[in-house]
Amino acid sequence: MRRDGRLGVGVVGSGRVGPVVGAALAGAGHALTGRTAGSDEERASAILPEVPVLEAPEVLRRSELVILAVPRADLPGIVRGLADAGHWQMGQLVLHTDAAHGIEVLRPAAEKGAIPLAVHPAMTFTGTSIDLRQLAATYAAVTAPAPVLPIAQALAVELGCEPIVIDEEDRAAYAEAIATASEFSRQIVQQATGILRGIGVENPGGFLSSLVRSTVDHALAEASPAIPDLPPDLD
Template identity: 75%
Template sequence: MMRSGRLGVGVIGAGRVGPVVAAALGAAGHALTGITAGSDPDRTEAILPGVPVLDAAEVARRSELVVLAVPGSEIPALVEGLAAVGAWQPGQLVLHTHAAFGTDVLRPAAEKGAIPLAVHPAITFTGTSIDLRQLNGGYAAVTAPAPVLPIAQALAVELGCEPVVITEGDRAAYGEAIATATEFSREIVRQSTALLAGVGVESPGMFLSALVRSSVDHALSAAFDAPWSDPGPTSPGDSIQG
């Protein structure tokens, strides 16, 4: 099952992810029907000028594709609440962007006839137009029932990403991989910059920039060439002395 042509796209969630996803889909030719209010309306307006700000139920009622870009802990209650007020429509596309969930979390919408999709762009969002450049050439994990998987893949492509299919059963492991990569990286940088600041290094983030980037590039190259082999030195100083 594939759809063609322009969709009316509404977004629930105006944090760092929702407005960027909306802007990318708008640039791909879809019409933006509305977005819910967020904590930074100026930032949302900057990336989505003129897009109506509506409540969640109205976004769902007006849209052929509803993007849920909210924290994972909020998705179940949101989907169930919109089902309770009759906001979901038969044939409507409902897509969430959370890494750790597949489409089962969208079951209340699917029971009303909506088509559930999970598309997670694998980037760290800033909530600015910089993200649109990051999306181009990136990857997105897609999960959907087999008959509508091509729709999820097509939407990932329209975001600028190469779609990678993750099964429903593997989605939790995928989410753990994404969380490990992002949170571990952030924590290591926080710890390292704090230590450097403690010994009097000015601008520790700048000091570490080339080292961290080159170390990550090396690790990614090793994983790409031989993903299950020994990635190299394990002693803390080995990689910076050779």
């Protein structure tokens, strides 16, 4: 780790999440060392226009912090494969962005001396610059070994998020809550817009926009702890 706290950051996984996380950390002053290729190179290049596209082992070789933003089903195999090939480095930070996993999935890297971190921004990514603004209004679930938990929290803050610590054993429940909120919301909106479209309403998404947003905001306000009334000032 550099003395000024700035890190060389590599991104493994150039879907909708990895390039945005990389760009956010670059905005916080870290240096991007490389990224792997993605399925939508035009979108990834728009977010990280001057970052070299490399194979994963070369990304790891160049980086002090490695962001793993890969599909959930692929994460364990990628971590293990890079470990078996000897690519993880002693003292290297490795951070994954999956909701369901804590740091146990990174054990093969940790056994090679890497430092495991799990940081999941609780938002739906589009893979565009819009996400960089959205991060500033987002919480992030953070899981890490106690001695390095402040590092994970600091990285979440540098992304623009407010970190919330989630214990390793609670990651599955956390992921269920995230999936319930996102999938249920999407299904309900699709069902409602389908009904409106069926009766001839043009632009049903726009028609429902204010209603859905205000309803969700109201429900979230009801779910948040009430702020107690402050006592009146005593003169």
